[in-house]
Amino acid sequence: MTFDDKLGLQVALEEAKKGFEEGGVPIGSCLLTEDGKILGRGHNLRVQKSSATLHGETSCLETAGRLPASVYKKCTLYTTLSPCPMCSGAALLFKIPRVVMGENDTFVGAEDWLEKSGVEVVNAHNDECKELMQRFIKEKPEVWNEDIGE
């Protein structure tokens, strides 16, 4: 399968920026098909909706709505930051075969688990994702710690 990773990551980053502007945790996500269709996009809503489980990826999967297994199997899930255990688990639950992250310098989620389970994991080493996240953590460390259960 070949995917437009530039598009997928760009949409995820747009979502992350939206989150930052709203005062929230700036992590964005996008669910993309092989033929470039954006099935879902979303960003972390901890602050905006007082939500414990609407991370970038789960928020994206929520906007994608109810989908049959056959659709997820042909998608890539993009996220601006290494996916936490819950979001990695969501990718595994729906058997999404490929996950592209913007970076994992800021935080390392459950990448190992994804890879061991046969998911293709790609790190885009994107500076913009990293700078946005590190700026947020510097400004609001307590919100970030809460988001990752620290």
Place this chain on the structure above:
Amino acid sequence: MTFDDKLGLQVALEEAKKGFEEGGVPIGSCLLTEDGKILGRGHNLRVQKSSATLHGETSCLETAGRLPASVYKKCTLYTTLSPCPMCSGAALLFKIPRVVMGENDTFVGAEDWLEKSGVEVVNAHNDECKELMQRFIKEKPEVWNEDIGE
């Protein structure tokens, strides 16, 4: 830590029954403190809210709202059915030290991952949880398959 497992599982089962009555996937959950305070309770909302990620456990964590890590660390998460990878990941994310499931005859989630990660996992072998779930799967197999990405 000692918990009132009877109470926790009872609340989770009440939620599952509520879900069944609403025509939804009958999986319920409860987040309980050691001193018996119910911090959250919820049930799967796939059908009711066209939600892909509001499983019993995530729905429960949503109603519990934003909590500091120090609170989760002193809780047990109850669920009527073995927790899927996403919900197991949610427990790991928030470092919830103990998970009690109603049963795992119907479905086996990511229990192994929880145990390997140091979470105490208890199976209550509850017949009522099992009967409710199996009745639902018999009546609406396509909704159940969608819920677990099959």
